[in-house]
Amino acid sequence: MADPGSALERLRVLHAQIRACTGCRLHVGRTQAVPGAGPSVARVMIVGEAPGATEDSVGRPFVGQAGRLLDTLLEGIGLARGDVYVTNVVKCRPPANRDPEPDEVEACRPYLDRQLALIRPRIVVLLGRHALERLLPGHGPISRVHGQPVIRAGVTYFPIFHPAAALHNRGLLSELEADFRALARYLESGPAPEAPPPSTAPASSAAPVEAGVDTSPPPGHQLRLF
């Protein structure tokens, strides 16, 4: 039986709470909530906007077209999906893939905060303007600040265009690739010193939170995620 104080077990409990959440109107139209996926202790955490249609159907983040592009970009800098924890600002799909409303982002805020405290990433990759505004409010438009690391309290935030943006505007693909190369250089050169421990018990497990689940992206399309 898993240690109830372990990071893995606490993350499993948090995922279960998210799947049962009715904290905002987005629970009404979802097939299922999409808490996140990846190791319970990860050096790199990736935060997107919201689940799309494929994610809502499968229950895992970034499994559509944008997810496949994300995998390609990660592989290009020597990272596999299993190396990183991936989640979104809101955990349930907005209807017709509209932007999340401010009160929905606010209602979902504690879940992302708890994921950050449990996983304790040293680098948080912010995919697109919603993740940027949620974690670095007022920092500036993504078009101006992408590819430039920002260090806050021992954690490096790395804003990057959302992969879905490059699917809609192929002109952004080269910028997205350049941002990932900048991320790779940053990872190699040594990011910020380790963040102070969270107030809760220290993390003690790095096992995948959804061990045994097929992590290969299924066919299908992610309608909009940026």
Ligand code: SF4
């Ligand atoms: S989006 Fe977040 S707050 Fe809203 S129902 Fe889903 S898990 Fe709960």
